[in-house]
Amino acid sequence: MAVTTGDLRPASGTWRTPLVIIVCGCAIALLSFGPRSSLGFFVQPMGREFAWGRDVFGLAIALQNLLWGLGQPIAGAIADRFGLLRVMIVGALLYAAGLLLMRYSTTSVSLDISAGVLIGFGLSGSSFNLVLAAFSKLLPPERRGIALGAGTAAGSFGQFLFAPFGVALIDNFGWQTALVVFSALMLLILPLSLALATPPAETKDVAPADQQSFKTALAEAFGHRSYVLLVLGFFTCGFQLAFITIHLPAYLADRGIPATTGGWVVAAIGLFNIVGSLSVGWLQNFFPKRYLLSMIYLSRALATVAFISFPVTPFSAIAFGAVSGLLWLSSVPPTSALVALMFGTRWFSTLYGFAFVSHQVGGFLGVWLGGVVFEQFGSYTPIWWLSVLFGVLSALINLPIVEAPVARPVAQPA
The missing domain is CATH 1.20.1250.20 (MFS general substrate transporter like domains)
Known part of the structure; x- marks a missing residue:
């Protein structure tokens, strides 16, 4: 069955x-x-x-x-x-x-x-x-x-x-x-x-609404504006996370922060991410998921602005790690839930997989551009501000998302 x-x-x-x-x-x-x-x-x-x-x-x-x-x-x-x-x-x-x-x-x-x-x-x-x-x-x-x-x-x-x-x-x-x-x-x-x-998957066991081919599912998804907006926003998540993961320790060391403190910053990200992911997973039962995503991306941008605008101290570094942890992977539960809401679960793994491609391409660019920018300018400042820009854009991109199942034509009797 x-x-x-x-x-x-x-x-x-x-x-x-x-x-x-x-x-x-x-x-x-x-x-x-x-x-x-x-x-x-x-x-x-x-x-x-x-x-x-x-x-x-x-x-x-x-x-x-x-x-x-x-x-x-x-x-x-x-x-x-x-x-x-x-x-x-x-x-x-x-x-x-x-x-x-x-x-x-x-x-x-x-x-x-x-x-x-x-x-x-x-x-x-x-x-x-x-x-x-x-x-x-x-x-x-x-x-x-x-x-x-x-x-x-x-x-x-x-x-x-x-x-x-x-x-x-x-x-x-x-x-x-x-x-x-x-x-x-x-x-x-x-x-x-x-x-x-x-x-x-067997057609005889699938509800008529879910009798959809692979190609039809992809065409439907990428022709659906809300899914495209969701995928574009997920790019920013990968960019920000990968850049911080790889380059934050070096950024702190450049400012005289001890390596032990850098370790506590990474630990704070991991610990507070547990709180953030669970909290957003619970909150999405009560609040629109697009608003949660918009808040997450905007909060990341604001936290980054605050972090790079003032002198870096051990306290500010750990505080930034804690805030980043709360927002770290908290975008994943509402993103995956929106994919399931829009298109059902028949091709969920596939459609979420394409969204994750956008996330990983963002991650690849975050790591690569971080190194290129530092070698070119001797500073990570341009890439920090690019991360802020992407955060603001993703916050705006997610607002028009329609949280409803995609409209599919229903076959009419002759």
């Missing part, structure tokens, strides 16, 4: 309760997001051993982010057509293989293949994006908001948890052992993904 929006009972039994689905999905988000957010700790030990510059590692991670984004709609389309379980299993195996091969990488090309290609495509099949898609398909509407927030927060907690865990492994056992342990942990996604299994 097909699993519908409000039916959580699989054909094999009733063990997949909403709680089991949410817990297993959050565990997958935690596991998949942790290692990729901790790869920065491997830059120095691997660089010392193989005499690599930071540009070698930077190219591999940039490639990873780009392929993660480009692979997301492909993984989503396969999940929508053949079921999520197969995609999740392949993604987890690619992720584990990438981490394991990274342990044996001795050249820049092998690093690009392992840390870039394999982990990038592995993330597209096993990251929190597909977890959110499963939540949208398997959970009833009244549970989706908080579940989407919890899934997003779990990814952030994975970032916070794996950072000290990875450092401890590297310090005590070496970077090679740390990568092997990370690889083994990714295999835990395989049994956890059983709780998120969705059935293959």
